[in-house]
Amino acid sequence: MSYVDAGYAAALGTMLVYAVTLVVRRRRWERALKMSEPAAEPDGAPVRGEPS
Amino acid sequence: MTEQVIVPRRPRWLDVVGILGIVALGFTVWLGLWITPPDVVQGNLARLLYVHPAVATVALYWAGGVAAGGSLLYLWPRTRSFFWDRLAASAVEVGAVFSALTLVTGSLWGRPVWGVWWTWDARLTSTALLLLLEIGYLALRRVPADLDVRAKRCAVAALLVAVDVPIVHFSVDWWNTLHQGGTILDPGFDLHVHGIMLWTMGLSFVAFTLVFVWLLGVRYQVEVLQDAVGDQELEVSLSERWGEDADLVSVAGGRAPHGSGGAA
Numbered sequence: 001m002s003y004v005d006a007g008y009a010a011a012l013g014t015m016l017v018y019a020v021t022l023v024v025r026r027r028r029w030e031r032a033l034k035m036s037e038p039a040a041e042p043d044g045a046p047v048r049g050e051p052s
Numbered sequence: 053m054t055e056q057v058i059v060p061r062r063p064r065w066l067d068v069v070g071i072l073g074i075v076a077l078g079f080t081v082w083l084g085l086w087i088t089p090p091d092v093v094q095g096n097l098a099r100l101l102y103v104h105p106a107v108a109t110v111a112l113y114w115a116g117g118v119a120a121g122g123s124l125l126y127l128w129p130r131t132r133s134f135f136w137d138r139l140a141a142s143a144v145e146v147g148a149v150f151s152a153l154t155l156v157t158g159s160l161w162g163r164p165v166w167g168v169w170w171t172w173d174a175r176l177t178s179t180a181l182l183l184l185l186e187i188g189y190l191a192l193r194r195v196p197a198d199l200d201v202r203a204k205r206c207a208v209a210a211l212l213v214a215v216d217v218p219i220v221h222f223s224v225d226w227w228n229t230l231h232q233g234g235t236i237l238d239p240g241f242d243l244h245v246h247g248i249m250l251w252t253m254g255l256s257f258v259a260f261t262l263v264f265v266w267l268l269g270v271r272y273q274v275e276v277l278q279d280a281v282g283d284q285e286l287e288v289s290l291s292e293r294w295g296e297d298a299d300l301v302s303v304a305g306g307r308a309p310h311g312s313g314g315a316a
Contacts, residue, residue, distance in 0.1 A: 011156075033059065
């Protein structure tokens with residue numbers, strides 16, 4: 001592998017891994033938020049979660 | 053200052069930015085690796101310059117600017133909002149990734165051109181210091197504290213990180229460095245790159261900027277969700293505590309068994 005290939009692979013690979021990590025983190029926190037919400041919200045209460 | 057954490061809807065424009073970023077990045081790689089000619093002096097190694105300067109620009113100016121601007125706007129009482137604090141924190145994390153990539157891609161270019169992976173050159177050292185400061189900021193952010201206390205100390209820390217940004221920028225002017233001066237423009241605004249090479253470089257700046265905006269947007273959503281979960285858990289704990297207190301009051305107020313005389 002040349003230095004050029006290594007540079008492109010490092011840049012694109014790192015960004016891909018970081019992007020996937022962020023999306024996974026976002027999904028995990030969305031799930032955690034849903035779990036921590038009170039079981040029954042009264043009608044008309046402010047929406048406090050990610051709309052599906 | 054406290055405020056209820058409201059999780060906003062996922063903005064549609066962020067998906068558009070992400071798709072545009074991927075397309076622009078694809079074109080940059082295609083042009084950079086296959087279409088542009090080799091450089092007269094550096095040969096194929098010049099192809100790394102379609103990545104490294106753009107990544108460094110994002111790390112230094114875009115991420116550094118958002119982090120410093122967001123922190124200043126948080127510290128300024130008239131504009132104080134957790135939006136700015138979360139935006140600054142997101143920018144520092146994304147900026148740290150780009151700072152690390154700046155060092156890695158620069159090193160991969162420096163080894164064959166300079167003959168060394170690393171040298172204690174002013175530009176390299178100040179960029180490494182930037183990465184260390186960003187990691188320090190992220191460590192500070194993980195220290196448990198009230199949201200506003202955390203926001204204030206992180207804003208101050210981000211401004212300290214920002215002090216390094218002009219040092220990195222002017223390091224090639226202030227000191228004799230191995231690192232060259234302006235890659236595209238010199239101080240007299242004379243272009244050093246032309247033709248398809250210039251267009252590819254321009255596209256690389258657009259592509260990495262779009263990717264940065266997308267990463268920043270998603271990282272911001274993570275930050276909001278983290279705070280919302282913390283807020284929710286606090287509310288549950290408080291309501292449980294209030295429930296316990298109410299039970300204690302009712303016990304003390306008349307249901308005390310065997311005439312024990314009250315509750316603690």
